[in-house]
Amino acid sequence: MCSEHPAFSAPITPSAHDALWQWAQQAYGLSGGWQTLWLRGCPLGRINPQWAERIAKDWHGSASASSDGLFLEADSWLALGDGLQHMASEWKRLGLLHGWRDERFDVCGEDGQVLFALERAAFRPFGLMSHAVHLNGLACIDGQWRFWIGRRSPHKAVDPDKLDNLVGGGISSGEAVEAAILRESEEEAGLSPQQLAGMRPSNRIHSLRPVARGLHNEILHIFDVVLAPDVRPENLDGEVAGFECLTPPQLVEAMLGGQMMADAQLVTLDAFRRYGLLAPQHPLTRYLADISRPAAV
Template identity: 30%
Template sequence: MTAGELRHLSFLDLVKLCGNYRLASITSTARPVPFRATPDGPPVGLLLPSVLEALAAHNTLRRDGSQLEYWIMRDDSFVSFAPELSTPAARTRAMQETTIWWRDTGRFESIISPRLWRGEWYAVYVDPFGPLSVDGGDPTQEADDGENPNYAFSMERSACALFGVVTYGVHMTVYEKDDDGTVRIWVPRRSATKQTWPGTLDNSIAGGIPARSSPRWSLAKESMEEGSIPEALVDKYAIAVGAISYFFQTKDKALQPEVEFVYDMCVPKVEGLRLSPGDTEVETFKLMPLEEVIEHMHAGEFKPNCALVLIDFLIRNGYLTPDNEPHYLDIITRMHDRFSYEHW
């Protein structure tokens, strides 16, 4: 798109920017290979040819060292962990060793270089729409595997897109509403030094859900770290209002299906709440009238998935309706994607 076109993105354009991958439209020759946690289990991710080659190279490395090969590769049928890696902790350690080797040897440099490496664990689930694990603990330790049978393993956050696994986050809109209906939203600008999407506008509070953590715990953590919001205010005013999901393919062609748990937090002025950066991930916050927020959305200034959360806010609060938006149904259905999971 040209700079002029970016200033006039429709709401549907914004949705398509984020949900830009459709598995059903991919030809058989370019179709990714299913990735399983166990040879006889369901798919938990999708692997592109470049990742298959890198997994084969890691198998060769271990085989040359007379060690167990971590990866079972069934031609174009599927890839899985070796059956000897029978626990979540064992699979986690194998995944960590493999991806660290890629990082340190410069493989996938635009995705998991030392600069882009996050040092954060994300959980992967047997059923991506099933229960999340919330028992806490170190994902690499057998004693902390927990009792959730849906938990398969954990892995480095930045490497998730290489394996096409579903990741999870929390996004919250913090706003004020006057008696006359005027809405103002707290909008942060991401740090210019942030690893991903530097300098773009963001949701009031947003972040990934670490392995072994609940959405609500993650929300409280991010609220303090990013916006200096006390946990007591989060407990008092933050409301879970739903979730959005989308299948994003990065500029490097990596596959990133994501689920975001969505929260609203309308805070009365009497609380005197003013959001301010609590860490280095956010440069500034601005309390912005809703009309101005929408202008920045149409200009393409928001991180793509953050624009989706704001579109969801507009729909739920009656600002975006089937009477004023011709693509209303297309927008709503695209924002609740199941990633063609039944075809994985």
Template identity: 35%
Template sequence: MIKTPDDYLNKPLDKETFSEGVTKLIKRLSYTKSLDECFKFYIEDYQVGFVIPKLAEQLLNYPEVFIIQNRRCILNPDLKTFQERTNSVERILLDLKSKNVLKSLDGWRDEHYFVRQSFNSEPLMSLERAAVHMFGIKAYGCHINGYIKKDGEYLIWIARRSKTKQTYPHMLDNFVAGGISAGLGIIECAKKELEEEAGLPLELCSKLKSVDAISYCFENDMGIHMEGEFVFDLKLPIDFEPKNQDGEVDCFYLMNINQVKNAILSDEFKLNSAIVTLNFLMRKSLVNPDEPLNYYQILENIHKPGL
């Protein structure tokens, strides 16, 4: 269902206001105050994440799997195979979930992400999605900007997440977005999400364009978010109307650029999706290097190296 985003209509937004709002957005994106308190997470000789202290405290009860010492959390080297590691950690997480000691595990997905040294390296194990940020594992996703051009002007499709989503319920989001589950290819993930979230027919999926990859790190009450997003643009027909198929989207808005700028500065927009949208505006010269005033800082904070 398409709705009119009345909250963003006709709201003036000058350069100074936009610059101030984007500065706050970037501060939220790069907030890592507690990172130094985390335990570096190692598998074999590779650091693959940052274990938050409240998780490390619980893992002390499972020395057969986790060795906690010298501000490090080391997966027991006796667990040598992908499956041994995956099964052992899963057993512990299910035990912690049953004890209700870590809130993040309430959002259990029965969906796994690969754990690896880098995106192209061999997976060392896989991990339940709900636990990824507690271990500070780098997670990857696909974000797709859906837009049209009408009378020479850009209009961007923005989704509102379902109220029943495990994370960030009812917040504004990109046209389509989704995490790359273990074993799923990048393009495969993007097309799957386009079909499920927006009901996109196959012939329109073929117009998908890979345009960027962004990476960043921030923390919140769920843990350390080490994330990389493959960014796509998709120019849609003017008469196309997205129709959600999987119940994860409440509705879609078709916003003009002024509405989009106001939206990404609001508390309603999911943080990483707001950054993907800002990235779109920058690439399309819908904002320029003098607007916002911290243009270079934005680029530094959305293209951060890994561990």
């Protein structure tokens, strides 16, 4: 028999804590020769030496480099955005930039104001901060609280066949967070607003990790929802192969086996922290708290 609200009897094992903390240390954070990318005087990106050299070579406007990083200038934010978009298009034409989606994300200043929009595939080379939504879906199945987990399509360009959260996706230019989570929930899991009536924003975490195309620098807006036992997620957009409803021990086994995509694992561990499945004083728990930001309401 499940409690009224999701609850779990005990934390995961000490050895699982240690192994997952080791994974987080290896997967996240920065080390080595990363430089700050300054756009019109604002420190908005982080770039590795290879992309720094390419950007300095291909930028058509004013550029300068110092020990503080690489500085790009333009007459306006619109002009700067157009220049970056043009440069990224040239990289795509030359085969230097892969994963082009014809979808733009917003680039925001430190105060959250939108400065310009840019092709999402270009965010990683420039190390610019993007935003995404993730949904933890919980349900009481066979008397146990479980997590609904998606399995990515084998045809996905990134992390095919890997386990994912119930819902996850980027926030497009001009799109509100709430609109993005509702859109992704319908497309990826076939969930209606009525089925998501109890959904709530639970946290935001900063995901920062080197990837093949540069730097993944993203704020993950995390939502939780308890689904009725008779609700079965069903993918509509072809991006998810299917869904499984897993207990925490099953999820831990999948994580330790490398079966889950990185940010989905981070989001799941954040839920573990909030639901008492992680020991409060363990370094993994403290790390997850450190990268947390207050959830938008």
